[in-house]
Amino acid sequence: MEFHFDNAFVRELPGEHEERPGVREVRGALFSRVRPTPVRAPKLLAWSREMAAALGLGEADVTGERFARVFAGNELLPGMQPYATNYGGHQFGAWAGQLGDGRAITLGEAVTAAGERWELQLKGAGPTPYSRFADGRAVLRSSIREFLCSEAMHHLGVPTTRALCLVATGEGVVRDIFYDGHPREEPGAVVCRVAPSFIRFGHFELPAARGEIALLRALTRFCIRRDFPHLAPEGADITETVLGDWFGEVCERTARLMAEWMRVGFVHGVMNTDNMSILGLTIDYGPYGWIDDYDPDWTPNTTDRHTRRYRFGQQPAVAYWNLGQLANAIAPLFASLEPLHAGMQRYVDAYVAADRDNVARKLGLSEANDEDVERKRALERLLALAEVDMTLWFRALLRFDPQAPSLAPFEEAFYDAARREAHAPALLDWLHGYAARLREDPLPPEARHERMRRANPRFVLRNYLAQQAIDRAEQGDPGGIDELLDVMRRPYDDQPGREAFAQRRPDWARDRPGCSMLSCSS
Structure with a gap:
């Protein structure tokens, strides 16, 4: 198991290069060096053969003991330079200040033989300087949901971050799932999620809010050169025209993502600006859900049950609002606001076009x-x-x-x-x-x-299906994870013999925790 790492983010951008313990406010830096915290008994529970193949890994690589140790955070491979990134964000419409990777640690940027760049990131691998009052860990139930949904969305054709593997830690994690003062210990796990970039809107918002304009400019230039190289070929200047084209493309990608969510009936549940990918990918699978009985006002997030800000039918409007916050953040880099207004209009035009295309495709x-x-x-x-x-x-x-x-x-x-x-x-x-x-x-x-x-899936990752796999895994049988993932590999095919996975939500799941609404607790 070998990777070639080209860790451009930590090589080219300002950060904390010395590992320092403790939660703190981090200024003037876009990342902090941090090592994953080893776990007691790492054990591979599930893996994506498609994502493994994209990274050049075969079954022998994945099923060896070293793989579980590496992707639980117990061992580093040559070239890995782990770090957590620093960002802020608007949460439920209010500025939340510094947030950062509180339980995500990037191991490095792997470059494949085909020239593809993939960031490998462990979620649940221990505390970072951005963990605030948390432990940096993740429970098995939320890790299964993230692993399954990352891959299910990919097979649906929806832009998304990916998941390589799911590893049990052999340790308990205490969580208050309903925020009602009754915490309990649950099994812990680590997901290795993968994306060309994990840069979020919030990465730009934080330096802008602090007046760190040089840092903001450095991040923007880096993002364009690494993640949008077609906009600025090597050696080309990052002019205001390029900046405007970049923002416009971010808007357009986000519009297409929203249209895809609406096409398949997906509800993200927590569309804070720190959960918005600069590449227009679905990112951070927390209290998500799929529409069962059609209800544009439904949200799967218990935290959002009163205002329903992030309800299904509101998602395209929320994305537009979030892009407005990104525009506010990068405005100091522009002499004129016209390119930002043009970018916002590109969102509207792209969403209208994608929505109309959905109408044609879904109705035939x-x-x-x-x-x-x-x-x-x-x-x-x-x-x-x-x-x-x-x-x-x-x-x-x-x-x-x-x-x-x-x-x-x-x-x-x-x-x-x-x-x-x-x-x-x-x-x-x-x-x-x-x-x-x-x-x-x-x-x-x-x-x-x-x-x-090709537009109307036969199978989607309904919450009750995911919960059934979770129930089995918590009883020591992870087989339901692979079984469900295999169904979701071909969501548009009928798959005779698997009709049970295509049924409407059963009555017992209507109000059951994990099958209807979920909390952000993980």
Whole structure:
């Protein structure tokens, strides 16, 4: 097991190069050197063969004892230079000051034989200068959720950070899961997550808030050169035009990400600016969830249950607000605010275009017009009223016969018989209008079916499925993790024999912790 490391972040940017113990405010630095804290008994529970292959690792590399030691934080490979990064952020709309990697430690930047750069980061590997009052550890349940969702989102085609492996620590971690004064000990674990870059909006916000403009400028230039090299070829100046193009691309990537979340019914749950990737990746899988019965006001986060700031239907607007905070942070680097305004407009234009493309793909149209966009909105209002499962309804559209409109293909998508009965006439009326639209669309039936199949997943990582895998793992059987991951590898295929993974949320999971709403406790 060998890696080639080119640790540009710590080589080129200001940071604390001497390891210093203790939680503290760190100024004038974008990172602090820190070593993972060894654990008692590291044991590999699960790994992603796709991510391992991307890193040049085979099964023999992964299943050896050294692999578990390295990715639990007990051993460093040659070239690893572990560090935690320093950033701030707006949490639930309020400035929170310094936050930083409180339980994430980057081991280094691995460069593959193909020239791809991947940051390897351990989550749950011990305290850092940014841990505040926490222990830097993570529990098994949240680690399983992060591992599974990172890979599930990748296979859905949604931009995301990735996960290489999940390692049990053999140690307990005390958490108050409901924040109700009843903490308990849970098994601990470490996830190795992987991304081309873990730079967040908050990395720019903190130096800007402190007036550290030279640090802000250094970070921005570094980010463009390393992570957006097509905007500034080697040797080229980072002009204001380049800065504007960079911000505009960040906005556009973020817009496309939001459209993808909405397409598959994913709810992040905690869209603070420190949880927004500069590359437009889904990052930080905490109290996330998938829409079961369609509800634009649903949030999986118990901390957000009163204001519902991060509810499903609000996510595109929150991303726009977050980009506004990033624009405020980098404004001192611009002589004019016009490039920032242009970037924000790029977000709006890109989201509208991506959303319209989603309408066409999910409904099986060659292209969507204004009436089609409203048609889908009208359907969503009906799905909410009738308490209909979003994933099951749109997947059932593949079996819909426009020559004989009927609710028969959609029976499994209803959660409540009385609501189905009450809203059946309106849904049938919608289906008749949809059938008429399909009959006038030029897309052949076979092409329409394939277009819809690739846009409407058969399988998504519903919270209750993840919780079932967690329950098994906490009883000593990690097999449910691999089984669920294998299903999520082909989310758009029917996979005969695995129908149980495509069912609507069962009644027992409606209000069960871990299956409905979740806390940030991990």
